[in-house]
Amino acid sequence: MTSPIRPAEVDRTSPVPLYFQVATRLQELIERGEIGVGDRIENEVDLAERLGVSRPTTRRAIQYLVERGMLVRKRGVGTQVVHPKVRRPVELSSLYDDLRTSDRTPRTEVLKLEVVPAGGEVAAALEIELGTEVTWIERLRYAGGEPLAIMHNAIPMDLIRLTDRDLAEHGLYELLRRAGFVPRIATQVIGARSAGATEARILSEKRGASLLTMTRTAWDAGGRALEYGSHVYRASRYSFELNLSAG
Incomplete structure (x- = not known):
């Protein structure tokens, strides 16, 4: 047509x-x-x-x-x-919220939810001692029925108790807000790399396909680290959007 x-x-x-x-x-x-x-x-x-x-x-x-x-x-x-690419504004919001706002029907498959000792990168991001137990989350996020992103997050153990059902039905930031922890500021690094075999299979891409990467640490208004995230997105379906102005 x-x-x-x-x-x-x-x-x-x-x-x-x-x-x-x-x-x-x-x-x-x-x-x-x-x-x-x-x-x-x-x-x-x-x-x-x-x-x-x-x-x-x-x-x-x-x-x-x-x-x-x-x-x-x-x-x-x-x-x-071929596809209406997801454009995400670079601001302090979750992918789940952005997809829901743009009527892209988010769906989440929880791949892993467990308690693990924090490694060096996670401990530094969350400002905790190396080896401190954290809640580790791995999710596959869909948009409009297609896999879009693989998401890894670490949450301090004493913040919130999460279940697979919580994470399947709600965005992480929504769950944090409900528990009284509101992300107010974050540092975020955006990059790119090629997909490995496992990532390509999960995201329905070819091995070596371009992926966008994003790592983020978010804090509340009092300066407490709430979450560390490390995500990869299909570059063929996703982009970050920045609004710039001259000062």
């Missing part, structure tokens, strides 16, 4: 490139479901005329979305939507 695109309002006086304005418009339509997975995008000539921009601008906008895994070009078929 070919989805006609309503004319886009582009601002030719804006410093934002026209192709990026067009790509953003298409991305919004895909994320809202107005252009569904499997739908074909109009050919470049018709789409350029409909959007009121040049064909090279349209081609570059489509290529931008192809490179980000939202569209794919197929010989004899055309350009199709």
Whole structure:
């Protein structure tokens, strides 16, 4: 099915490139479901005329979305939507909350929930003695029925008692807030690497596929460390979004 695109309002006086304005418009339509997975995008000539921009601008906008895994070009078929990629704002929120807010139907499979002695990285992050017992959580997070992220978290033992059911039905930050521990500030490091064999299998990716990584330590308003997280995300389905401004 070919989805006609309503004319886009582009601002030719804006410093934002026209192709990026067009790509953003298409991305919004895909994320809202107005252009569904499997739908074909109009050919470049018709789409350029409909959007009121040049064909090279349209081609570059489509290529931008192809490179980000939202569209794919197929010989004899055309350009199709393959998946509405999850864009996550870089702010202090949980992936579960972000998916629920964007109507992406989060689902969680708890892979491991156990008490373990804190290793060096976890102990340093949570500001506890090496070997102190912590609650260790491993989860597989789904979005819209597809695996999206493998999530590892360490929680101080005296904060909260968790069950598999708690973690399957609620986000970690929601559970912390319910227990009276509200994350207020965090340090976060974002990176990238290739998927190993086990990660690729769990995430339905090919071995060596690109993964985004994120490590985070969150504290409450009083400066107490609440959680340490180390997560990997499918780069083909996920991105971080930052809003920047000049000071």
